[in-house]
Amino acid sequence: MWKPDRSAPMPLYRQIVEHIERGITYAQLPPGSVLPSERKLAEQLGVNRSTVVQAYEELRASGLVESTVGSGTRVSLTKWGVSPLHTPNWRLYTEGGTFLPNLPFMRRIREVTRYDASIINMASGELSSDLFPNRIVSRILREESFDEHLGYDDPQGYLPLRQALVNKLLQDQNLITSETSMLITSGSQQSLYLITQCLLSPGDAVAIEDPSYTYSLPMFQSAGLRIFRLPVHADGIDPEDIITLYKNHRIRMVFLNPNYQNPTGTTLSDVKKKRVLAIAADLRIPIVEDDPFSLTDFRGSIPTSLKSLDKDGIVLYIGSLSKTAASGLRIGWLVAPQSVVDRLSDARQQMDFGLSIIAQWTAERLLASEEFDKHIKELRQSLQQKQLLMLEALTHTLQDRISFVPPVGGLNVWCKINHAIDDGKLLEEAIKRGVVFVPGSVYGSEPGHVRLSYAKPRPEEIAIGISAFAEALERS
Structure with a gap:
């Protein structure tokens, strides 16, 4: 993922302008391509929203992009004064096909975790890097x-x-x-x-x-x-x-x-x-x-x-x-x-x-x-300790606002929120506070359930993440 160079003499907004111009010139962004919202692009690039606003304003002034209320910003149907009569309508292709895209909540979660390394990830079912058998694999490859x-x-x-x-x-x-x-x-x-x-x-x-x-x-x-x-x-x-x-x-x-x-x-x-x-x-x-x-x-x-x-x-x-x-x-x-x-x-x-x-x-x-069985034993101990940290944080922070039955294995805690909730609003409030989870509706349940995974976060992040989740729940 490209990001502007903060050490370069060129202003950040100009770097963004030139990057998007290159994408349009080389047909990586064909006419009609929808650009990220100002807020989303600012998150992805790690800059202030005002920087993206300034970049988009310059691109609009040059005629390369156009913005419509309710439809967002997209690449203009004409670029550099040349009509795109011979350019395929890639939007129709990407919206076609028989293989459906991921669910919107999952795309949102992956978008956030991909571009923000600081977010506490309680959505992923992947193990944290310290739980991988790196030492064993390194020895195998070396010896x-x-x-x-x-x-x-x-x-x-x-x-x-x-x-x-x-x-x-x-x-x-x-x-x-x-x-x-x-x-x-x-x-x-x-x-x-x-x-x-x-x-x-x-x-x-x-x-x-x-x-x-x-x-x-x-x-x-x-x-x-x-x-x-x-x-x-x-x-x-x-x-x-x-x-x-x-x-x-x-x-x-x-x-x-x-x-x-x-x-x-x-x-x-x-x-x-x-x-x-x-x-x-x-x-x-x-x-x-x-x-x-x-x-x-x-x-x-x-x-x-x-x-x-x-x-x-x-x-x-x-x-x-x-x-x-x-x-x-x-x-x-x-x-x-x-x-x-x-x-x-x-x-x-x-x-x-x-x-x-x-x-x-x-x-x-x-x-x-022979080391693999030892790895599995250590993995179980680490996962159990992480789960205990999550359960303690949930009990201390949320008390009677949430209910759950802790499993004796696996990577997740399935929670029921004990009052009506909007899944989408709760997720966005959590993202603002630096934590992500999976809304239960992704798995077909009624709204008001969440899956919190303790596999990916570091132990010291778990209580912080649950505290941020509790704040998001308070605001939802």
Whole structure:
């Protein structure tokens, strides 16, 4: 992201003017392109709003941009006196296509966190940098010899990595599988994308939890799927609701996050897990189990996965290193019947010819390291300590204005605000005070819920962030 140089002799507003002029000249900002509001651009560039106002005034005076009340500022339809008859209307292209953009709240959160490093980020589900196994990875890269072929890899993924994952899943979760039934992906979301694109068709009905992280992913709507909800209770969904949805809508697939569910933190009881599997087997519909948080269990007693109980081959199991090791490695996996793995491998090869062999090799070495189990133990301790800091701050600062049930694993606290609230206003008030969170409506819940993540903030930031959130709540 370009930013003006404060040490340069040229005034900041002139640097902004010249930067936008270059974008227009080189067609990076075609005619009709909408520019950020004065406030947003000031936030992005780290300057006073008055500086951006001055820059926009000069650009308007030169005829390069035009502003309309209610529509904002955009690049003029003529530039430098030349009619743009031969320039494509990029706005129509960017507003078209079948793949929908992220939800507005999520775009706003990402915009703020991208350009303001000082903001306390309680929206992200990514671990803070001090929780990554940097020391282990550095040792691997420094001491171990990389002798692998640097060409395209097996479409299913690097074989030694699949073998290492087979061993870890058996060791940690008593989940029995084989390397032939596993596909390496670039994370859980790529697994979900492949499933929605390759195993389902437009118009198909699917069931998801309510609320659910899945609801925040427009890829389901982009695939033309009809979404029906399974309300989440204190011990997860009611399995009988699956039968009701099947009778009423002929659902073809069920998407569940049974352990430390995102965003609520609930865990589906073992009794319910067995009932879900029995119902799915009777109806002959697959279950997609997204399981990113099981290893974060603070007690070290990892909850049972649906896949480890699956005797009928109906569960497609999704896992990832993003929430337990390193999101930047972009390593996820999908365990499925061989025919499904073959179908999704073929599709993935059309997309990117497979993942980086270097990242996969590093992940395999990390999993094989004796230090990895120690890393997981330390991660659990750190996450539990962060959660305690958040719970103490919430209890002390907000008292009876908010209610929550703390989970014993995962990365989030799901909170209910005990009075009527406008999600959008609360988020903007929080941003003004230097903290972001995810409004519950992003996950399909009724307004008045928020997801606060303790994964990303540093321990010393948590109480400050909750205090800022409380102030925002007071003003909303």
